[in-house]
Amino acid sequence: MVRMAGAESSAQASLDGNGHRDDLARAVPDGRRRRRVQNRLAVVDALLDLYQDGNLRPGTDEIAERAGLSPRSLFRYFDDVDDLARAAVARQQERALPLVPVGVNADAPLRDRAKGLVEQRFRLFEVVGQSAKVWRIRSPFQPVLAEELAQTRAFLRSQLLDLFGPELERMSGRKAASVVAAADVMTSFESYQLLLDDQGFAMEEAMAVMVESLVALFGSSVRARH
Numbered sequence: 227m228v229r230m231a232g233a234e235s236s237a238q239a240s241l242d243g244n245g246h247r248d249d250l251a252r253a254v255p256d257g258r259r260r261r262r263v264q265n266r267l268a269v270v271d272a273l274l275d276l277y278q279d280g281n282l283r284p285g286t287d288e289i290a291e292r293a294g295l296s297p298r299s300l301f302r303y304f305d306d307v308d309d310l311a312r313a314a315v316a317r318q319q320e321r322a323l324p325l326v327p328v329g330v331n332a333d334a335p336l337r338d339r340a341k342g343l344v345e346q347r348f349r350l351f352e353v354v355g356q357s358a359k360v361w362r363i364r365s366p367f368q369p370v371l372a373e374e375l376a377q378t379r380a381f382l383r384s385q386l387l388d389l390f391g392p393e394l395e396r397m398s399g400r401k402a403a404s405v406v407a408a409a410d411v412m413t414s415f416e417s418y419q420l421l422l423d424d425q426g427f428a429m430e431e432a433m434a435v436m437v438e439s440l441v442a443l444f445g446s447s448v449r450a451r452h
Contacts, residue, residue, distance in 0.1 A: 269289060271293070272289050272290075272292035282360050315371070322353055325346065325349050340444075341437050344436045344440070361374070390409070409440060409443055421436070
């Protein structure tokens with residue numbers, strides 16, 4: 227951003243006659259770089275939007291049309307398939323960032339925490355769901371996606387550890403690890419997909435299933451110790 231702003235200032239100075247010719251020459255690559263960045267972003271947004279629309283295998287022509295570019299120029303802006311994957315992952319993270327906070331503290335009642343977590347997961351999965359389907363299919367063949375998937379899963383597990391820390395602290399280490407593993411599966415994208423797509427639950431019903439499962443898991447584990 228600073229380089230671009232500096233280049234624009236140098237270019238303007240040259241045009242006004244107050245700078246040097248080489249200032250304008252240096253500004254040209256930055257202008258091209260900015261267009262490249264803008265076009266890369268247009269392609270990535272087009273790809274993610276097509277996924278979100280349910281088109282999980284968009285063709286080059288479809289992506290180009292959505293991005294406002296010619297099909298022949300489409301992949302000029304990416305080094306390879308992994309470069310496109312990295313850009314798509316980064317853009318999806320940017321879109322999903324506002325949905326990451328759970329919005330409830332660890333000192334809230336157990337049911338409130340379970341409800342807050344489930345609401346967060348459903349909001350998040352609804353936004354990233356179509357891309358998540360594609361990336362899970364492709365991750366065995368694209369290390370970039372496999373790494374991102376592993377990091378995302380680790381982060382979501384960390385939210386469980388933070389949110390249900392009071393219950394986990396009252397369990398033995400082995401028990402706590404088992405409970406976290408089960409809760410991780412319960413609140414995963416795969417479970418979300420299973421409840422809605424395979425088992426046919428409505429959104430509210432699926433959320434209730436997940437909430438009750440968490441309450442039963444953490445509540446019964448704590449009661450069993452007493």
